[in-house]
Amino acid sequence: MTALIYPADAKVRLELTVNGERRVGEAEPRMLLVHFIREVLGLTGTHVGCDTSNCGACTVVLNGRAVKSCTVFAVQANGGSLLTVEGLARKGRLHPIQEGFWEKHGLQCGYCTPGMMMAAYDLLQKSPNPTEEEIRRGISGNLCRCTGYVKIVEAIEYAAQKLRSDPSWRSGGD
Amino acid sequence: MFVIPDRFSYTVAHSVEEAVELLHTLEDSKVLAGGQSLIPFMKLGYASPKSLVDINRIPNLDYLDDSGESLKIGALTRISRLCDSELVAKDYPLIHDAALQIADPLVRNLGTFGGNVCHADMGDDLPAVCLAMNAEMVASGPSGQRVLAAKDFFVDRFTTLLASDELLTEVRIPKNRRGCGGAYLKLERRVGDYAIVGVAAQLEVDGDGVCRSVGIGLTSASTKPIKASEAESWLVGKSLSDEVLDKASTLAMNTSNPLSDIRGPAEYKKAMVKVLTHRALKLAYKRARGGL
Amino acid sequence: MTEVPVIHGMGSAVKRKEDVRFIQGRDTYVDDISLPGMVYLDFVRSPYAHARIRSISTERAKGAPGVVAVITGKDLQPLGLDWIPTLSGDKMMVLPTEKVVFQMQEVVGVVAESRYAAADAVKLVEVDYEPLPVVTDPKKALEEGSPIVREDKRTNHVFHWEAGDREATDRLFEQADVVVGQDMYYQRIHVSYMEPCGCVAYYDSVKGTPTIWMTTQAPHVVRTVASLITKIPENKIRIISPDIGGGFGGKVYVYPGSIVAAVASIVTGRPVKWVNDRSDDHPSTAFARDFHMRAELAAKRDGTLLAFRVKAVSDHGAFFGDANPSKFPFGLFSICTGSYDLKAAFVEVDGAYTNKPQGGIAYRCSFRVTEAVYAIERLVDIMAHRLGIDPAELRLKNFIPPEKFPYRSVMGWVYDSGNYAGALRKAMEKIGYEELRREQEEKRKRGELMGIGISSFTEIVGAGPSHTFDILGIKMFGSAEIRIHPTGKVIARFGTRSQGQGHETTYAQIIAEELGIPIEDITVEEGDTDTAPYGLGTYASRSTPTAGAAAAVASRKIREKAKKIAAHLLEAREEDVVWERGRFYVKGAPAKYKTIQEVAFAAYTNHPPGMEAGLEAVHYYDPPNMTFPFGSYICVVDIDRGTGEAKVRRFVAVDDCGNIINPLIVDGQIHGGLTMGFGTAFMEEIGYDQDGNIYGANFMDYTIPTAVETPKWETDKTVTPSPHHPLGAKGVGESATVGSPAAFVNAVVDALWPLGVTHIDMPLYPWKIRRLLEEKGYALDK
Structure with missing residues (x-):
C-alpha cells in the first residue's frame, strides 16, 4: 500500500503546465481548480458565475478537454496541462475564436466570454465544421445572459472557417 | 458560503485493489470519479465526506x-x-x-x-x-x-x-443483435437539466415484428430509478400495434410514482411517463426494424 | 482634398473597442481585484422567512482559524448603519437586530483571511430563532389580521397610487359594446446577471478615505447617499464601478454586503472583499415584477378601442426599494395605453410588504413599462379574439396614426414620434403573416395546434426631464466631459456605467461623428466617481437618450471653440469657416483647411489672443422629453398535444429606436432582450411556499435559456427619429424584454383559443398547457 494520503489541511504542492508554462502552487485538497487558477496562479480571466455547475463561466481546457473548473479539485489537475483564456492568443496573435467573438459581437458584458470561448475551443477541436445545431449544443453548458446566443453562434462559425483555412492553428493552442 | 466544500483528506488510488483498500480503511470515504455530481453536492453542503479516494488515475478503467x-x-x-x-x-x-x-x-x-x-x-x-x-x-x-x-x-x-x-x-x-433497438426520450425544462421524466426503452423483435424481449427504465418517475416490469411482461410475445403500445404505456404509467417538485406536478409526470413510453417504444421499434 | 479617414461615426457597425480586454481575459470585474492584506467577508443567512432573533453567539466563529472580525446588527446600530435608506424613501435592514424578514437574509458577517476560512466560520455562528407567522402573498398581506412584516410601519400597505381619469374611464366602460377583462400574474423573476454582486472596500484610516469597488450601475448616487448617511465628506468617498458582468437593473441597489464590507474595513484596517455566490445572490438580491393585476379593455363592436383600466397589487418584499423616479412610486406604468389611441384610462396599484427580499426592480425595463406593455398587449389580443377580428387588424385599426405625433396620451405623456403600422406591416411581411394564418386554419382542421402572437409595444425611456424626474431629489440629467489632447486624441468621461451595452464604443462613435475624430483616438471612461462627471448611472434605457445626447452637445461646444481657433489659423473670419466632418475650411476654398487635430494642437500652442487655452467641454443634458421606442414582434408556436410543450418556430422582431449609432450593438441588445423575454415567458420563476421557503434560488432550480432552446431571432428595423434628441436616437436596451413576453403568451393562447382558453400565466410551463389540454379533452397520450 503506497497511496499517499493528504490530510484535509495539507498544503499540497501542485505542478502543472499552464498555457504552455510550468507553474507550481499550493492548494489544500478541497480547493477548487477555479480558485487555484484565479487566486494562486493569478489568472483572473476565468470567472465564477454559479455554484451548481450550470453556468460554465469557469470553463478551461484541462488535458485537452473543456471542463468546468469549479467542478474539479485543484489537486486533481496535478501534473496536468491547462489552457485558459489567457493562453489562447499566440505570440500576440489573437486566436481565431477570439477574433470571431470580436468581429461578430459575440459578447456584451464579457463575463461568460472566456468560458464560452474555451467551450468553443473544445467543440472545434472535435468538430471542425459544425452545423449551427452542433454549435448550439456544444455551448449548452455555458450560460450567457446578454447576447441571446445568435452572435455567439456566428462567432464560432467564423472561427471554424478561419481555423479550417489556417492550418497554423491546428496543432493545439497550448 | 455555497461554493466552498468542507475539508476532506485526499488520496489518489492507482489500482482497483488500492482503491478498495482505501475505501475500507478510511473513515467516511467517498469515491471521486468524474465528480460532476459529488462536487456540486459538496459545495452545496449536501455531502461532506471526510476523505475522498480519487480513482481517475487508475489505468484501464476507461474502455x-x-x-x-x-x-x-x-x-x-x-x-x-x-x-x-x-x-x-x-x-x-x-x-x-x-x-x-x-x-x-x-x-x-x-x-x-x-x-x-x-x-x-x-x-x-x-x-x-x-x-x-x-x-x-x-x-x-x-x-x-x-x-x-x-x-x-x-x-x-x-x-x-x-x-x-x-x-x-x-x-x-x-450485446446488440439483429432485431434489437432502443431509444431514450427525456423531457427537460431546459437542455441538460435533470429529467422531468425520462424513458429508456430497449426492444428485440423477430422478423415478424413480434416482441421477443423488452426493457423499460424510468427516470424521475419515482424516488429512485425504476423498471416498468409490468409493461415489459405484457409486451413480450406481442406485435407492437398502437393499441399494444397504449396498454404498455398505461402499465408503465401505473408503475410510476413521481414526486411533485419544481419540475412539475406528480400527475403531469405520470402522464408524461405514458406519453414518453409510447414514443420511446415506437422509436425503439423503428430502430429495431432497421429504421433510423 | 486629402483622403478622409474612416472614423466610424453614427451608423457604423464597427466592432467594439472594449472587447480587446474581454476576449483576452484582461478584464477587471470586482472579484478580480486583489489588494495587499485583503480579507474576505461571508454571511450567516437566515433559514427562516420571518423569525425573531432570540440570541446570536459569535464566540466559536471568532475563535476559528483565520477569522479577523464578526459583525452583527448590534455592531452596526451605534453607527446608524443597521438600517439604511432605500431609493424610494423607505429604509432597508442591513443586518437584523430584532428579527429577520425573509429567507436567506444576511444575519451576521464573518471576515477571515481567506474565502475558505470565512465560509468555515460562518457555520460556527449560532443563531437562536423564534419562527413567526409568514406572509408571502401580497394580496393576503393586505388583508386584516395578516402577519405584519414591518413593525416600524404597523401595516403591510406600502402605497396606493393612481393615474388617469377614473370617472371618464368608467363612463366609457358603461357605454362600451364589448368589455374584456383578465386576471393576470406577472411572476417574480430574477435578472440573473452572470456576475453575482460584490465589492472590495478599503478604508484608508490615515487619509480618512473609503474606496469601494462595487458592482453598481449608479456609482455617483451611491457616493452621495453614503456621504449623507455616514457624514463622511463626499470628496473623501470614492466609488469605483469596474467592469460589470451584467446588471439589468439588479445592480442599481446597494446590498448589505457592501455596507458590512465597508464597516469591516474600518474595523480591521484592511481591504475587505465580499462576493455573493449564486445561491446567496438569487434569494437575497432584488427581484422584478411579482405583480397581480386585473386588466380590462372596452371597445365598440366595430373594434374601436375606447378605454383601459387596471387594478393591481404589487409585491415589494420586506423593503420598498424600487429605484423609481421619486414622483412615480409605481414607475411609468401609466404608459399602459401603449400604441393605441384610447379615449380614457385609469390604473390603481397598491403595494404590499411580504416576507421576501425587496422586489420591484426595473428588470431591463424603464420602471414597470414591462408590466404595462404586457397588460395592454394581452388585453388587445383577447379583445381581438372576442370580437373575431384578426389581432393584427385590430391593432392596425387602433394605432396612434403617424400624423398625430407628437401625441399626448390620455395619461399625459407626449409621445415624441412613431409609425406603429409601419413596424407591424414590416413584421407581417417578413414572417408571411397571411400564409401563416392559412396554415393555422388547415392545421386546426387536422387537430394540430399552432399559434401566432403579436406584440406591438411602445416604451417610454430616457428618464428624464428635470421638471418631472429625480431620484432622491437628484435630477435625472445625463453628463459628459470631453477633453481633446494637443495631438488630437480624446478622453471622454460619463456619469453612466456600461454593464455590457458597449458604451466605450457608442459614445466614441457619437464623438467621432460630431468631431470627425476616429474612434481609435477616443478613450471613454465611466464608473469612477473621482474622475467621471456626476451622473445617475445606467438603467431604464437612459444612456443614449441622456448621456449620449450630452456627448453630442459637449462635442458641439468643442466644435464651436475649434471653429474660432480654425478661423485664427486660416486667417479667415469665423463666419467664413465651414465645418466638414474632421476639418474646417474657408468657404469657397475647400483646399484651404485645418483638420480637427491641427486645431487641437493649436488650442494648446497657438490659440487666438484673449482666448482660454485648451479644448474641452462638459455638458449636463436635461432632456426636454422622454423618448418612445416601439416595435412589433410576431411569434409562431407549435404545441405538442402530448407533452404540452410549446415550441417557438419563428420569431420576427421589428424594432424602431430612432437613429442607430451602432447596428451591431443594437442587434445584440435586441437578441439579448428577446432571450430574456423568452425565459420569462417559458421558464423563469422565483416562487415561495407558504412558509416563505424560496424555490429558484440558483441556476439548478432557476432555469435561464441556453443556446439550445433559445429561438433563432429574426430582427429588422424601421427608423423614426426622435425629434428632440440631438442625434434622433431613442434608446434600445430594453425594448425586447419589454415587448416580447406578450408575443409569446399571445401565440400560445392563440393556439388554444378555439378550445376556450383565454389566458395562461407565465411561465408557460408544459404542465400548465397539458393541464388545459386535458381539461378541454384535447390532450394526447402518445
Whole structure:
C-alpha cells in the first residue's frame, strides 16, 4: 500500500503546465481548480458565475478537454496541462475564436466570454465544421445572459472557417 | 458560503485493489470519479465526506469493449466518449441517446458512466438505461468481485447495493443483435437539466415484428430509478400495434410514482411517463426494424 | 482634398473597442481585484422567512482559524448603519437586530483571511430563532389580521397610487359594446446577471478615505447617499464601478454586503472583499415584477378601442426599494395605453410588504413599462379574439396614426414620434403573416395546434426631464466631459456605467461623428466617481437618450471653440469657416483647411489672443422629453398535444429606436432582450411556499435559456427619429424584454383559443398547457 494520503489541511504542492508554462502552487485538497487558477496562479480571466455547475463561466481546457473548473479539485489537475483564456492568443496573435467573438459581437458584458470561448475551443477541436445545431449544443453548458446566443453562434462559425483555412492553428493552442 | 466544500483528506488510488483498500480503511470515504455530481453536492453542503479516494488515475478503467459476449463499459468511461463513439451510436442507440442528453458537453467530458450509475439519483439518466438493458454491474470489494443485476442495484435514491468499500468497475450490456433497438426520450425544462421524466426503452423483435424481449427504465418517475416490469411482461410475445403500445404505456404509467417538485406536478409526470413510453417504444421499434 | 479617414461615426457597425480586454481575459470585474492584506467577508443567512432573533453567539466563529472580525446588527446600530435608506424613501435592514424578514437574509458577517476560512466560520455562528407567522402573498398581506412584516410601519400597505381619469374611464366602460377583462400574474423573476454582486472596500484610516469597488450601475448616487448617511465628506468617498458582468437593473441597489464590507474595513484596517455566490445572490438580491393585476379593455363592436383600466397589487418584499423616479412610486406604468389611441384610462396599484427580499426592480425595463406593455398587449389580443377580428387588424385599426405625433396620451405623456403600422406591416411581411394564418386554419382542421402572437409595444425611456424626474431629489440629467489632447486624441468621461451595452464604443462613435475624430483616438471612461462627471448611472434605457445626447452637445461646444481657433489659423473670419466632418475650411476654398487635430494642437500652442487655452467641454443634458421606442414582434408556436410543450418556430422582431449609432450593438441588445423575454415567458420563476421557503434560488432550480432552446431571432428595423434628441436616437436596451413576453403568451393562447382558453400565466410551463389540454379533452397520450 503506497497511496499517499493528504490530510484535509495539507498544503499540497501542485505542478502543472499552464498555457504552455510550468507553474507550481499550493492548494489544500478541497480547493477548487477555479480558485487555484484565479487566486494562486493569478489568472483572473476565468470567472465564477454559479455554484451548481450550470453556468460554465469557469470553463478551461484541462488535458485537452473543456471542463468546468469549479467542478474539479485543484489537486486533481496535478501534473496536468491547462489552457485558459489567457493562453489562447499566440505570440500576440489573437486566436481565431477570439477574433470571431470580436468581429461578430459575440459578447456584451464579457463575463461568460472566456468560458464560452474555451467551450468553443473544445467543440472545434472535435468538430471542425459544425452545423449551427452542433454549435448550439456544444455551448449548452455555458450560460450567457446578454447576447441571446445568435452572435455567439456566428462567432464560432467564423472561427471554424478561419481555423479550417489556417492550418497554423491546428496543432493545439497550448 | 455555497461554493466552498468542507475539508476532506485526499488520496489518489492507482489500482482497483488500492482503491478498495482505501475505501475500507478510511473513515467516511467517498469515491471521486468524474465528480460532476459529488462536487456540486459538496459545495452545496449536501455531502461532506471526510476523505475522498480519487480513482481517475487508475489505468484501464476507461474502455468500451464489445469483443466478447457483452458490451463492457469501464466504470471510468467518460460520458463524452459514449457520445463520440461510433460503436455506441450504431449499435446501442439507447445509450447514445441518453449520453447526449446528460447535462452538457463540459460535464460529459468528466462525468463517468460508473459515476452516473452509482450516484443513483432518480433524475440521473444512465440508471434507467441500465434497467432497460438489463445490465450487469461488476463491483470489486475487499472480499473480491461480484456481479449484480441492474434490477437489484438501485436500492433507493442515492443508494445502491454497493457497500461503502466496494467500487463499481464495469457495466456489462447485452450485446446488440439483429432485431434489437432502443431509444431514450427525456423531457427537460431546459437542455441538460435533470429529467422531468425520462424513458429508456430497449426492444428485440423477430422478423415478424413480434416482441421477443423488452426493457423499460424510468427516470424521475419515482424516488429512485425504476423498471416498468409490468409493461415489459405484457409486451413480450406481442406485435407492437398502437393499441399494444397504449396498454404498455398505461402499465408503465401505473408503475410510476413521481414526486411533485419544481419540475412539475406528480400527475403531469405520470402522464408524461405514458406519453414518453409510447414514443420511446415506437422509436425503439423503428430502430429495431432497421429504421433510423 | 486629402483622403478622409474612416472614423466610424453614427451608423457604423464597427466592432467594439472594449472587447480587446474581454476576449483576452484582461478584464477587471470586482472579484478580480486583489489588494495587499485583503480579507474576505461571508454571511450567516437566515433559514427562516420571518423569525425573531432570540440570541446570536459569535464566540466559536471568532475563535476559528483565520477569522479577523464578526459583525452583527448590534455592531452596526451605534453607527446608524443597521438600517439604511432605500431609493424610494423607505429604509432597508442591513443586518437584523430584532428579527429577520425573509429567507436567506444576511444575519451576521464573518471576515477571515481567506474565502475558505470565512465560509468555515460562518457555520460556527449560532443563531437562536423564534419562527413567526409568514406572509408571502401580497394580496393576503393586505388583508386584516395578516402577519405584519414591518413593525416600524404597523401595516403591510406600502402605497396606493393612481393615474388617469377614473370617472371618464368608467363612463366609457358603461357605454362600451364589448368589455374584456383578465386576471393576470406577472411572476417574480430574477435578472440573473452572470456576475453575482460584490465589492472590495478599503478604508484608508490615515487619509480618512473609503474606496469601494462595487458592482453598481449608479456609482455617483451611491457616493452621495453614503456621504449623507455616514457624514463622511463626499470628496473623501470614492466609488469605483469596474467592469460589470451584467446588471439589468439588479445592480442599481446597494446590498448589505457592501455596507458590512465597508464597516469591516474600518474595523480591521484592511481591504475587505465580499462576493455573493449564486445561491446567496438569487434569494437575497432584488427581484422584478411579482405583480397581480386585473386588466380590462372596452371597445365598440366595430373594434374601436375606447378605454383601459387596471387594478393591481404589487409585491415589494420586506423593503420598498424600487429605484423609481421619486414622483412615480409605481414607475411609468401609466404608459399602459401603449400604441393605441384610447379615449380614457385609469390604473390603481397598491403595494404590499411580504416576507421576501425587496422586489420591484426595473428588470431591463424603464420602471414597470414591462408590466404595462404586457397588460395592454394581452388585453388587445383577447379583445381581438372576442370580437373575431384578426389581432393584427385590430391593432392596425387602433394605432396612434403617424400624423398625430407628437401625441399626448390620455395619461399625459407626449409621445415624441412613431409609425406603429409601419413596424407591424414590416413584421407581417417578413414572417408571411397571411400564409401563416392559412396554415393555422388547415392545421386546426387536422387537430394540430399552432399559434401566432403579436406584440406591438411602445416604451417610454430616457428618464428624464428635470421638471418631472429625480431620484432622491437628484435630477435625472445625463453628463459628459470631453477633453481633446494637443495631438488630437480624446478622453471622454460619463456619469453612466456600461454593464455590457458597449458604451466605450457608442459614445466614441457619437464623438467621432460630431468631431470627425476616429474612434481609435477616443478613450471613454465611466464608473469612477473621482474622475467621471456626476451622473445617475445606467438603467431604464437612459444612456443614449441622456448621456449620449450630452456627448453630442459637449462635442458641439468643442466644435464651436475649434471653429474660432480654425478661423485664427486660416486667417479667415469665423463666419467664413465651414465645418466638414474632421476639418474646417474657408468657404469657397475647400483646399484651404485645418483638420480637427491641427486645431487641437493649436488650442494648446497657438490659440487666438484673449482666448482660454485648451479644448474641452462638459455638458449636463436635461432632456426636454422622454423618448418612445416601439416595435412589433410576431411569434409562431407549435404545441405538442402530448407533452404540452410549446415550441417557438419563428420569431420576427421589428424594432424602431430612432437613429442607430451602432447596428451591431443594437442587434445584440435586441437578441439579448428577446432571450430574456423568452425565459420569462417559458421558464423563469422565483416562487415561495407558504412558509416563505424560496424555490429558484440558483441556476439548478432557476432555469435561464441556453443556446439550445433559445429561438433563432429574426430582427429588422424601421427608423423614426426622435425629434428632440440631438442625434434622433431613442434608446434600445430594453425594448425586447419589454415587448416580447406578450408575443409569446399571445401565440400560445392563440393556439388554444378555439378550445376556450383565454389566458395562461407565465411561465408557460408544459404542465400548465397539458393541464388545459386535458381539461378541454384535447390532450394526447402518445
